[in-house]
Amino acid sequence: MSTETIWDVGIIGCGIAGIYAGYELSKLNPGLKVILLEEGEDIDRRSCPIVAHKTKDCVSCATCAIMRGFGGAGAYSDGKYNFTTEFGGWLRDYLPEEEIMDLIRYVDDVNVSFGATEVVYSTESEAARKLEKKALENDLHLLQARVKHLGTENNLRILKNIYDHMKTRVTFRFGTSISGIKVLPDGYLLETKAEDIQCRYLIAAPGRSGAEWFAEQCNQLGLDLLNNQVDIGVRVELPAKVFEHITDVVYESKLVYRTKQYGDSVRTFCMNPYGHVVTENVDGLMTVNGHSYSDPKLQSENTNFALLVSNRFTQPFKEPYKYGKHIASLSNMLGGGVLIQRFGDLLRGTRTNEHRLSKSFVKPTLQATPGDLSLVLPKRHMDNIIEMIYALDKIAPGTANYDTLLYGVEVKFYSSRPQLTAELETKLRNFYAIGDGAGITRGLAQAAASGVIAARSVAGKLKAGE
Incomplete structure (x- = not known):
């Protein structure tokens, strides 16, 4: 199957990691040809019969709108962003803590610009310290973190605002399943039913629903995997x-x-x-x-x-x-x-x-x-x-x-993750893995941060003419 366009960057998955990778690339280099591929629907067409109060029981839709679509599994979550490196992922395996916190704060600033609340809950108050002491007295450990709760209904609204901003700056292909990834001399070929998509740089953000698929692709590409919990x-x-x-x-x-x-x-x-x-x-x-x-x-x-x-x-x-x-x-x-x-x-x-x-x-x-x-x-x-x-x-x-x-x-569900550099690049040149489905994060804040890390690395390479 022939390809008509060679894209600068292909992004697999429109969960929060893929979204932030696409957002950051379009911001750093507005002229890039970036395509995001997603098995589910866009944020306007995502509709779960249970959420819409049409039924109380799952009717087993062909593509689950709760798990797939723009926003990924986090779209219908209550939108908790944890300001910490203590939990929510394993980015500390790649970057110093302060750099990760800078990235999380940056993600929060972007969310606020699209309508997120500025209210943050903290474990630093006197009441929180008393709670921590009470927990320790009973051999429970309260992990320290500031958290922002967007709310399920507000989370969807913010994602819609981000989508409306991005859809004129990058290209989306919804309802698209990728059957295989082929390595080319100067990039990658993504095989789909409708067309083959060729890109110079590839960022895989498969999400939790794509974790098993991603592990299979890594095995076929000869990428060694590390077991996660x-x-x-x-x-x-x-x-x-x-x-x-x-x-x-x-x-x-x-x-x-x-x-x-x-x-x-x-x-x-x-x-x-x-x-x-x-x-x-x-x-x-x-x-x-x-x-x-x-x-x-x-x-x-x-x-x-x-x-x-x-x-x-x-x-x-x-x-x-x-x-x-x-x-x-x-x-x-x-x-x-x-x-x-x-x-x-x-x-x-x-x-x-x-x-x-x-x-x-x-x-x-x-x-x-x-x-x-x-x-x-x-x-x-x-x-x-x-x-x-x-x-x-x-x-x-x-x-x-x-x-x-x-x-x-x-x-x-966390995938076994491939070995990565500090920029989240795999052993295959210009092929990045980010987010929960790649086994690198397990929460919205670090997933979004991982997307920014990969995007900035790609933008830096392109600027250097690589």
């Missing part, structure tokens, strides 16, 4: 009042605990005060996530957060993505999607059913299948989660209540 767990939902004294002080409280039984790390993740539990469709597998809104009219009476158990594997294990998908498939097999169980039922070894769930004082914000999570999660994961819930109960009494709801499973 696998994060698997549940989403907890309980009355907002239980965590109110924490979320009012530190909106996105990252609490880490090392279990006594196994010595494994368990962490809270993606805390959503007054939020809603939602489903995600990852290549046909239903997993669970959470959202929260800034508008009080859209809020619930519950708070939800993930409890994730982190494991790193050694050789011969090479596929963390497939391991996570296998665990998720067990939930889908038993419940046709996401399972829900009361904490008390789990402890008793009793399957939650419709009747028992109807007695719960905590009313679920997601219609899920009542069931038994102990038949899904490995015993080690289940034991770790139970131990963590009891630890949290010491600083937030009520966490271990009988009616606390557990949804499963929640899986954070």
Whole structure:
């Protein structure tokens, strides 16, 4: 298949990493021919029937609008940007901390220019320090970070503003799947059904939904991969009042605990005060996530957060993505999607059913299948989660209540990442890998920063005539 245009830069994926790579390139060199390729739709056409309140259950769209499209998996998130290098990715493996923080602050400035709030929650207040001390007294560790919460509805509005700005400066190809990447003497060829796209520089930002695809492409291109951790767990939902004294002080409280039984790390993740539990469709597998809104009219009476158990594997294990998908498939097999169980039922070894769930004082914000999570999660994961819930109960009494709801499973998919330079360039010249799907980041702030890093490297090479 012939190509009519040779692009200066091709960007795979329109998640936040790809967006910021395209934005920065168009800013630094407005004359560049830049094309962004995305399997999903643009921000105006992205529409999930559940989000649009047309149905309560996933209808298994051919392309999941929650996971794919302009904005990536972060588009329907509640837009949390963490100002830290302590979590949210592994950019510290490539750059000094201060440089990363400068990049995160730059990303925030851009977001603000497109309508983001300037309100920042901090762990530096007196109340936050007291909370940190209380956590330490109970062997929990509150990670220090400033966080900005955009809100799900505001996050979409800001992304639309960015898209409207970019669409006259770069070229987008939506609804485009890439079947293969070929190395050319002077660039790369991206194979799609409609056309072959040739570019001099290539930036891969596959996103979480493209992590497995990217790992396969790296293997075919002879790029050695480093295994990342696998994060698997549940989403907890309980009355907002239980965590109110924490979320009012530190909106996105990252609490880490090392279990006594196994010595494994368990962490809270993606805390959503007054939020809603939602489903995600990852290549046909239903997993669970959470959202929260800034508008009080859209809020619930519950708070939800993930409890994730982190494991790193050694050789011969090479596929963390497939391991996570296998665990998720067990939930889908038993419940046709996401399972829900009361904490008390789990402890008793009793399957939650419709009747028992109807007695719960905590009313679920997601219609899920009542069931038994102990038949899904490995015993080690289940034991770790139970131990963590009891630890949290010491600083937030009520966490271990009988009616606390557990949804499963929640899986954070991270690809095995290729070896990269400080500019995030692979061993293949002028081929960059960025964002969550490439295994380099796991959050909006560092993902966006990784896009800026790659874009500035490409712009610098072009200026030098490389």
